[in-house]
Amino acid sequence: MAAVIETCGLSKVYGDVTALDSVSLSVEKGALFGLLGPNGSGKTTMIKVLTGQVRPTGGFAKVLGLDPAKDGVGVRERVGIIPEQESPPSFLSAMEYLEFVGAVRKIPDIAEKAEKWFDILEFGDKKNVLCKDLSRGTRQKLMFAQAFIHEPVLALIDEPLINLDPLMQDVVKEFLSDYVRKGNTLFLSTHILEVAEEICSAVAILHRGRLLHAGPVADVRAHGEHLPGFFLSLVRKGGHA
Amino acid sequence: MHSTMFGSVSFALFPVMIFGIVFMGSFLLPLLSAAFPAGDLAFLAHATFLLLGFMVGGFGLLGNEMMNRRFGQASLLVYSARSLPLSERSIFAHFVVKDIFYYFFLWVLPFGAGYIAASPFSGVPLSRALLLLLTLSLSFLLGLCVVFLLSSLYVRSKTACLLAVVFLGVAAGIYTFWSGTNPALLFPPYLLYSAFSWMAFLATALAIAVLFAASVVLFSPEGRSSARTYRRVLGRLAKMLSFLPDSPIVAKDLLDLARSGIGIGQTLFSFLIPLVVIWFFLSLLRGSLPPHGLIIIFSLTTGIIASTIYTWVTEFDSFGPYSCLPVSVSTLIAGKMTTFLVLQALPAVFIGTVATLSSGPELVAPVIVLCLSISVYAAGVMAYLCGLSPSVLVYDVRVLITYLVLDSVALVLLAAVSFANSLYAFLSLFLLVPAYILVRAARARWDARDPAGI
Numbered sequence: 001m002a003a004v005i006e007t008c009g010l011s012k013v014y015g016d017v018t019a020l021d022s023v024s025l026s027v028e029k030g031a032l033f034g035l036l037g038p039n040g041s042g043k044t045t046m047i048k049v050l051t052g053q054v055r056p057t058g059g060f061a062k063v064l065g066l067d068p069a070k071d072g073v074g075v076r077e078r079v080g081i082i083p084e085q086e087s088p089p090s091f092l093s094a095m096e097y098l099e100f101v102g103a104v105r106k107i108p109d110i111a112e113k114a115e116k117w118f119d120i121l122e123f124g125d126k127k128n129v130l131c132k133d134l135s136r137g138t139r140q141k142l143m144f145a146q147a148f149i150h151e152p153v154l155a156l157i158d159e160p161l162i163n164l165d166p167l168m169q170d171v172v173k174e175f176l177s178d179y180v181r182k183g184n185t186l187f188l189s190t191h192i193l194e195v196a197e198e199i200c201s202a203v204a205i206l207h208r209g210r211l212l213h214a215g216p217v218a219d220v221r222a223h224g225e226h227l228p229g230f231f232l233s234l235v236r237k238g239g240h241a
Numbered sequence: 242m243h244s245t246m247f248g249s250v251s252f253a254l255f256p257v258m259i260f261g262i263v264f265m266g267s268f269l270l271p272l273l274s275a276a277f278p279a280g281d282l283a284f285l286a287h288a289t290f291l292l293l294g295f296m297v298g299g300f301g302l303l304g305n306e307m308m309n310r311r312f313g314q315a316s317l318l319v320y321s322a323r324s325l326p327l328s329e330r331s332i333f334a335h336f337v338v339k340d341i342f343y344y345f346f347l348w349v350l351p352f353g354a355g356y357i358a359a360s361p362f363s364g365v366p367l368s369r370a371l372l373l374l375l376t377l378s379l380s381f382l383l384g385l386c387v388v389f390l391l392s393s394l395y396v397r398s399k400t401a402c403l404l405a406v407v408f409l410g411v412a413a414g415i416y417t418f419w420s421g422t423n424p425a426l427l428f429p430p431y432l433l434y435s436a437f438s439w440m441a442f443l444a445t446a447l448a449i450a451v452l453f454a455a456s457v458v459l460f461s462p463e464g465r466s467s468a469r470t471y472r473r474v475l476g477r478l479a480k481m482l483s484f485l486p487d488s489p490i491v492a493k494d495l496l497d498l499a500r501s502g503i504g505i506g507q508t509l510f511s512f513l514i515p516l517v518v519i520w521f522f523l524s525l526l527r528g529s530l531p532p533h534g535l536i537i538i539f540s541l542t543t544g545i546i547a548s549t550i551y552t553w554v555t556e557f558d559s560f561g562p563y564s565c566l567p568v569s570v571s572t573l574i575a576g577k578m579t580t581f582l583v584l585q586a587l588p589a590v591f592i593g594t595v596a597t598l599s600s601g602p603e604l605v606a607p608v609i610v611l612c613l614s615i616s617v618y619a620a621g622v623m624a625y626l627c628g629l630s631p632s633v634l635v636y637d638v639r640v641l642i643t644y645l646v647l648d649s650v651a652l653v654l655l656a657a658v659s660f661a662n663s664l665y666a667f668l669s670l671f672l673l674v675p676a677y678i679l680v681r682a683a684r685a686r687w688d689a690r691d692p693a694g695i
Contacts, residue, residue: 053564054691073567081565089493089562091500096475103479103489104566111476130500133468147565 004029004154004185005050009059012045012209019045021209022059027187027202032180034200034217035189036231042209043189044084047156050187051081064154077105080147080155087143090132094123094142097131101146110149117145120175121168136163144172148179155179156187161195173199197227207235254638256351263355267363281526283373287380287431288522290349294384295515297344299392299506334457341385347636349381350374372437379430379445386452388510393459395506406514413521425521471500482583490568490576491583497557507553508587516543520595530660536600537659537666540592540608541652544615547588551620552632554580560629560692570692571684574624578680581620585613607666611659614669614676615651621679622647628687 005027012020019042027033037043048054050063052072061068068075088097095114102110118124121141126134134142140163147155160176161169177199180186190196196203197217204214212234220230270282353374360370395402413424426432429445478492485491498504519542527535554577560570589609596608622644627634634640651672658665 048564051565073569073572076565077567083561083565085561087562089497089558091497091557092475092493093471093473095473096471096496099473099476100489100493101566103476104568128470128472129468130471143565 002029003027003062005033005061005063005187007050007059007061010046010049010056010061011058012042012049012054013057018209020049020056020206023206023209023211024059025204025211025214027185029185030180030183032176032186032199032201033188034196034203035187035206036191036193036196036203037206038191038235040208041206043191043206044158045209046206047081047084047158047187047189051076051079051156078152078154080150080152080157082143082147082155082157082160084158088131088139088146091130093128093130094118094134094138095127097142098145098149101149105150107150113149114145117149121145121171137165137168140164141168148175152184154185154187156189158189159191160188161190161192193228193231203227205231205234255636255641256347258638258642259348259351260355260358263352264359267356267359267365270363270365281529283434284425284431284522284525286373286377287428287434288425288519290352290377290380291384291428291430291522292515292519293344293348294381294386295388295518296511297340297381298385298388299510330457330460333460337389337457341382345378345381349378353377372434375442376430376434379433379449380428382449383430383445383452386449386456388514389456390452390459391514392506392510393456393461395509396461396502397459399505402509406509410517423521423525425518425525469500485579485583487572487576487579490573491580494554494557494577494580495583498553501557503553503557507550511549511553512546512587513591516546516591533600533604533663534660536596536604536608537611537656537663539595540612540666541615541656543588543592543595544612545619545648545652547585547612547616548619548623550584550587550616551577551581551623554584555629556632564692569688570629570690571688573629574680574684574687577629578620578624582617585616588612588616604663607659607663611655611666611669614672615648615655618651618672618676618679619648621676621683624683625679625686628683628690629692 003026005025007026008024010020010023011018021042023042023046035043035046045054049056050061050068052068052075055069063075064078066074066078088094089100092100095111095118098114098117099110101107102113107113114127115124118127121144123138123141126138129138131139131142140160144157144160147157161172164172173195176186176188180201188196188200200217202214202216203220205212213230217227220227223230353370356365356373357367357370359365360367391402391405394405416422416424416427429441429448433441433445475489475492475496478495479489482488482491495504498507516539520539523535523539523542526538530538560573563573589612592612593605593609596605600608623631623635626640626644635644655666655669655672658668
């Protein structure tokens with residue numbers, strides 16, 4: 001299968017901190033790919049580099065055939081992104097924010113599509129509330145809606161379930177599985193290992209910016225291990241390396 | 242925060258630079274005294290520090306929203322009232338005191354110290370130099386506390402704030418009418434500098450303390466308890482503005498300014514009130530200037546202050562909220578610049594009104610052109626040097642020196658030619674060329690870097 005994301009020796013250094021250290025991986029079309037790692041392991045930086053928000057200091061990446069370092073806007077046009085921290089503009093209402101996204105992305109019938117997302121994520125009663133007055137969970141729903149409203153073939157999402165109640169987590173997990181079943185690709189950054197084990201087809205494990213493992217979840221299970229145990233032993237070993 | 246952003250050395254050099262400029266500038270005093278009476282120069286210095294206080298003093302506007310948006314680090318401090326046994330008001334008072342010291346050591350003290358250090362060479366008695374440091378500090382504090390009080394009042398009740406401003410304006414007008422004297426001459430720190438007395442000093446210090454205490458008491462740290470709702474406006478506004486480039490960004494910025502109250506707050510506290518006060522101060526120089534010199538100087542001053550509207554539209558959001566959208570830093574700078582240009586209607590109307598009332602209709606057009614040209618040029622310089630973070634990066638010494646040099650050259654040249662003939666003010670239109678080049682260069686320059694704020 002064709003790779004929709006490919007990185008080779010990808011590095012990112014912020015001053016004295018190496019956030020990514022020569023990471024090479026490949027994500028195939030139709031995968032639900034989980035990027036796992038402890039806090040500060042480089043997961044968020046990876047998403048920022050892949051979506052052209054920051055430039056790598058070494059190596060290269062290809063996302064849907066584009067180099068995000070050279071054409072970040074082109075990459076962001078084609079993909080959906082949920083950033084680490086939900087940050088819709090404070091003084092727009094939820095509906096206006098989706099209208100704004102629609103205007104920037106040139107999405108036709110944006111009002112209709114927005115209504116659909118208010119229904120799916122059950123927050124239609126909040127659509128006229130200013131974003132700054134929304135609860136964190138509702139803001140997370142809004143960021144989820146903006147990431148998928150243009151029906152991208154690839155989405156890079158950072159901790160999408162955080163701040164959501166268990167019922168909504170279930171709705172979102174179901175949506176993500178369905179999204180991938182339709183042939184789209186999902187790059188999911190999380191440190192909730194149980195979720196990754198439940199929905200991901202393949203995972204990569206980052207620790208201190210280095211790639212410790214990349215491969216199908218089925219391979220982990222084939223060795224008689226569960227993902228959480230595998231992850232913990234790998235990171236602990238990596239931590240002492 | 243500033244030292245983290247551009248290195249502690251560059252930040253530490255900022256007060257050193259102010260000291261150096263004033264120290265060197267003090268040697269020009271004999272030359273300047275030949276053109277202006279010594280009293281006028283001291284008056285201008287007090288007016289400048291009053292203005293600095295005005296610019297810093299809008300603390301009352303820092304409700305929860307501003308804390309959330311502008312001061313990430315301060316938010317942690319301010320919100321510690323929720324987890325520690327401290328009241329929000331006491332934390333806020335500490336925050337304000339901290340900021341007063343911050344600006345005092347950044348601006349006021351280096352200015353006074355430069356003047357004091359030069360006093361043995363400039364022929365100014367040390368006691369006068371020390372007195373100037375004292376009265377400039379009082380000017381700064383007075384400006385800060387007046388605006389702090391008005392902005393706290395504004396957040397509590399816009400009507401009460403408006404009434405207070407109208408009352409002050411009417412009182413100044415009545416005084417001028419009855420006495421025929423400019424009320425700026427009653428400015429306490431300047432009176433103190435002219436004729437020092439301990440009683441006058443104590444009265445001024447007491448007035449500052451009362452204003453400060455009243456401001457803290459009136460300050461409302463609590464945000465609105467209920468969620469605000471709005472009907473859909475963005476789409477219609479963006480459509481109305483569709484003749485502009487990046488109209489969704491412009492529409493969003495205008496809604497930000499309107500709904501946050503910051504648009505009116507900034508207009509009042511960072512534009513109208515400082516400029517009205519500056520007018521009273523500058524009008525004292527009328528005798529030392531050509532017939533139309535006062536409105537020319539005022540137009541240039543208004544232009545520089547109008548250029549800071551670029552900071553109003555950039556302080557709302559960093560690149561963060563746009564990072565998940567197909568928007569580049571370059572597009573964002575262009576969008577903010579378009580919003581800035583739309584908002585230039587405010588200085589145009591203001592300076593046009595002042596010119597009509599003070600100098601006659603024949604000066605309206607040249608003065609508006611002069612004001613807007615310098616404003617657009619200075620904003621272009623700001624965009625080039627600071628990108629989307631002008632209110633933070635201006636404290637980088639290299640940035641500030643470049644900004645001052647580039648703006649000063651334009652200001653001096655335009656003042657000189659416009660003094661000679663007011664119609665020459667139209668020459669300022671040529672500034673639009675470098676302004677355009679600077680904005681283009683700014684877009685390329687800041688696009689080539691990792692954006693701040695994500």
